[in-house]
Amino acid sequence: MPVKLDWLGVSTFRVIVDDMVIFLDAYINRVPSAPSVGLKVEDVRAADYVLVGHSHFDHLWGAETIARNTGAKIIGSHETVRLMELEEVSGSQLMAVSGGETIKLSDSVSVKVYPSQHSCIWSSSGSSKEACFGDQGVMHHERQMRLQERANQRASSTDHGMADVMRHRSACMQFPRAEGGAYAYLIETPDGSILWKDTSGHWTGILRDIRPDVGILAASGRGNIDGEPIQGSLAQFVSREVELLKPGKVVLCHHDDWCPPVTSPTDVGPIRQELERHHPRVSLTEMGYLEGYPILG
Numbered sequence: 001m002p003v004k005l006d007w008l009g010v011s012t013f014r015v016i017v018d019d020m021v022i023f024l025d026a027y028i029n030r031v032p033s034a035p036s037v038g039l040k041v042e043d044v045r046a047a048d049y050v051l052v053g054h055s056h057f058d059h060l061w062g063a064e065t066i067a068r069n070t071g072a073k074i075i076g077s078h079e080t081v082r083l084m085e086l087e088e089v090s091g092s093q094l095m096a097v098s099g100g101e102t103i104k105l106s107d108s109v110s111v112k113v114y115p116s117q118h119s120c121i122w123s124s125s126g127s128s129k130e131a132c133f134g135d136q137g138v139m140h141h142e143r144q145m146r147l148q149e150r151a152n153q154r155a156s157s158t159d160h161g162m163a164d165v166m167r168h169r170s171a172c173m174q175f176p177r178a179e180g181g182a183y184a185y186l187i188e189t190p191d192g193s194i195l196w197k198d199t200s201g202h203w204t205g206i207l208r209d210i211r212p213d214v215g216i217l218a219a220s221g222r223g224n225i226d227g228e229p230i231q232g233s234l235a236q237f238v239s240r241e242v243e244l245l246k247p248g249k250v251v252l253c254h255h256d257d258w259c260p261p262v263t264s265p266t267d268v269g270p271i272r273q274e275l276e277r278h279h280p281r282v283s284l285t286e287m288g289y290l291e292g293y294p295i296l297g
């Protein structure tokens, strides 16, 4: 049976391997102004695992509902586990990881956890084509101050649609301590492997030469390379990840307009062109929501 992949918006996917269902992130219910993904998290009836890339609400929120309704086990950072405990998810359904673990999910499927980096949300970012420069060597406290200023601006904004966004954010606010650590996961199946990253950042030495069959790569914001913002465009960032990983296929994520008016969709065109130019043998799969795409086998 082929391994099937459903995209559920942002970086959330459902991977179906034989009779096993693995969620990658869990954020499915979103603001009314965002395009619907065709599924509500309350309607998820089958799941064995939820792998969580990091603890921000647009990745983690919903994992508690899936765990409660299906008995699925959540695998994520110690921060993710802390937040899920506050949501009263049973301790027997929580597994904290910090990178370096290989976890057996079934007799034939396992997952490896790699330490990763979050995108530079404190820095400026352009379109996928436009190169961004500067912001190197910014100290941690300065980054945090910039994030706080942005949060204050959002809270006082009177832009059309912002009231809905603020209502949504308060509904899904689990109060994470920053992103709680970011991870990449390598899922290994008899039909091949899938490397999934839910935010645009990485450690170069860790990503190099993993060589998955499929790379699911986030394409949003200012890319983070070894702790510093990329001096270049988002398209160049994705291309750089492909160069390091050497996947056979690439699937993008986090590029949809998931929270208007705060977000806007990433233009995939420059990314496609950059990959065609530098990695002509790598195929880019552009996926719609809930397509049940046969990704392996």
Ligand SMILES: [Zn+2]
Pocket: 054, 056, 118, 179, 199
């Ligand atoms: Zn995030």
